[in-house]
Amino acid sequence: MPGNPAVPIAGNRFCIVGGASLVGSATAAELLDHGAAEVVLFDNFAFGSDAAIAHLRDHPRLRLVRGDVMRMADLLRATEGMAGVLQLAAYMTLSMDRDPWSGLDVNIRGVQNALEACRASKVAKVVFASSNATYGYGPGVAGELVESTPFHSQGAPPAAILYGATKIIGEQLCRDAHRKWGQDYVVLRYSTVYGERQHYRAANALYIIETLEKVRRGESPEVFGDGSETKHFVYVGDLARANRMAFESAATDVAVNTSGPAPMTTLQLVEMVTELAGGGPAPRFVGNAPGKVRLTSGGAFRIAHEAAFAAIGWKPEVDMKEGLRRLIAWRDSNEGKAA
Numbered sequence: 001m002p003g004n005p006a007v008p009i010a011g012n013r014f015c016i017v018g019g020a021s022l023v024g025s026a027t028a029a030e031l032l033d034h035g036a037a038e039v040v041l042f043d044n045f046a047f048g049s050d051a052a053i054a055h056l057r058d059h060p061r062l063r064l065v066r067g068d069v070m071r072m073a074d075l076l077r078a079t080e081g082m083a084g085v086l087q088l089a090a091y092m093t094l095s096m097d098r099d100p101w102s103g104l105d106v107n108i109r110g111v112q113n114a115l116e117a118c119r120a121s122k123v124a125k126v127v128f129a130s131s132n133a134t135y136g137y138g139p140g141v142a143g144e145l146v147e148s149t150p151f152h153s154q155g156a157p158p159a160a161i162l163y164g165a166t167k168i169i170g171e172q173l174c175r176d177a178h179r180k181w182g183q184d185y186v187v188l189r190y191s192t193v194y195g196e197r198q199h200y201r202a203a204n205a206l207y208i209i210e211t212l213e214k215v216r217r218g219e220s221p222e223v224f225g226d227g228s229e230t231k232h233f234v235y236v237g238d239l240a241r242a243n244r245m246a247f248e249s250a251a252t253d254v255a256v257n258t259s260g261p262a263p264m265t266t267l268q269l270v271e272m273v274t275e276l277a278g279g280g281p282a283p284r285f286v287g288n289a290p291g292k293v294r295l296t297s298g299g300a301f302r303i304a305h306e307a308a309f310a311a312i313g314w315k316p317e318v319d320m321k322e323g324l325r326r327l328i329a330w331r332d333s334n335e336g337k338a339a
Contacts, residue, residue, distance in 0.1 A: 005184040005252035007084045007125045009244060010035030015082045017069060017114050018089030020048025022197050023129065023190075025056060026240035027086060032061055034244060042078040044068040047095065052197050069110030075117035082121060084247045087114050088129045090166075094206070097159035107166035108173075115177045126185040127246045128174050130255065132232060132303050133164035134189055145303045147189075147255055171255055178253045186246040186312065187255035188239075191303055195236030195323060196330035205233075207266075211273045212328065215280035223283045227267025232303045234260040235323035238316045242308065249312040259303035260323075261316045272321060276328050 014031050016024045019041030028039045041053060042065045056062050067074030069089045079085055089110055091103030111128070118126055135145050137160050140152030151168065153161045167189075177183035194205045211221040242258045264272075267283070274280045308314045318326075 004250060005125060006250045007247045009248060011037050012083035013038040013040070013081055014084045014086065014247070015040040015042055015078050016086045016088060017042045017075070017078070018048065018087070018129075019043050020045060020050070020053050020064075021088060022052060022195065022236055023193055023239055023243075024048070024086075024088050025052045025197060026195070026236045027243045028053070028056055028062060030237075030240040030244050032056075032059060037061065038063060040065055040078055040082070042067050042075075043089070047091075069106060069113055072113050072117065075113055076120060079114075079117045079121040079123055082118075082123050084125045084127065085114065085118050085123050086127045086129070086243055087111060087170075089114075090129070091163070093133075093157075093160045093163045096163045096166075097157070100159065100162055103162065104166060107163070108169050111170040111173050115173060115183065118183060119177070119181055124184060125247055125252070126174065126177075126183060127243055128170060128185060128187045129243075130167045130171050130187045130189045131164065132189050132191050132257065132259065133160065134167050134171070136161065136164055142301050145257070145301055147257060147307055175253065184252040186249070186251050188242055188246060188258045188308070189255060190239060191232040191234040191257070191259040193236050193239055194233050195327055197236075198327060198331075208269070208273060208324070208327070209331075211270050212277055212331065215274050215277045218280065220281040220284040221270045221274060222286045223267055223270050224286060225266070227265055227270070227283070227285065228300075229266045230263045230300050231266060231269060232259050232263050232301075233320060233323070234258060234316060235318035235320075235326075238318050241317075242312070242314045245312045245314045251311040254307075254311050256308040256311050257303050257305050258308055258314065259305045259316065261319050263300070263302050264320055269320075272324060273328075276321070276324050 020043035040063045065078045090107050096103035135149050136152035137156035138154045171187050174185045214221045270283050
């Protein structure tokens with residue numbers, strides 16, 4: 001598929017696989033705002049929800065296609081005539097913990113199916129949603145995490161390692177497609193995504209919602225360990241912009257981090273949520289609940305996003321306090337209460 005890897009948004013058609021989601025709905029709005037001729041949201045609604053896309057349903061250039069990444073015929077219909085495909089559909093860690101076999105199917109065979117459909121439909125460019133889970137979890141994850149940082153698995157929950165491993169495999173399937181038939185692609189390694197229309201599928205993002213709800217009930221929010229554990233978040237609007245810029249850029253055959261402006265500790269996060277919620281009880285320091293999947297990061301680390309700026313011109317713009325303020329305002333809105 002020779003030619004310029006850049007795919008302009010205006011006038012082109014795009015398919016978002018796993019589109020009825022937090023990132024999918026935000027990216028659809030971003031592409032429509034920049035003149036996309038059509039955006040197709042492809043989803044089987046196993047994890048996606050009508051609430052996530054309710055604000056877009058009446059848009060004249062948006063089309064919803066119910067389908068499954070495990071059915072090639074569904075993907076072929078959805079990708080026909082598309083200039084770009086954003087591959088989001090995946091089991092995340094909490095879902096992988098409940099049903100690892102289905103998670104492996106969707107996160108590996110589902111990605112391969114999507115890539116094969118893109119080849120058949122002559123899609124110009126694929127953007128693959130990977131994760132900072134490709135670096136693993138535990139004590140080995142420390143310091144500056146750059147795109148060449150190796151995978152660490154010691155001491156982490158099996159579901160988290162299975163999830164990270166499937167993202168590594170998905171990236172390599174993209175590389176293989178580029179090598180074998182010239183499929184242009186960009187891999188974006190998302191940090192934990194948060195923002196309006198927040199879902200309940202990501203362990204670290206769920207922690208934000210759980211903390212907010214405890215504070216609102218007048219209960220002490222829980223802080224695990226001594227609160228010094230590092231967490232990395234990226235605001236969903238920034239990530240939607242990264243997805244758009246990945247299509248528009250001349251970059252191909254690359255994988256880059258898309259992280260928020262700065263890391264923060266668990267204690268800082270809880271204190272910030274409490275402050276933005278209008279105050280509440282002091283946090284309670286607790287140990288780990290038996291059997292509960294929780295992603296421990298190990299030592300202090302920073303997920304570097306400078307390579308994303310070099311490759312696609314992107315850097316995060318929304319800091320954590322502003323992003324949390326927007327999330328809480330949405331939760332307090334009529335739409336947020338109904339979600």
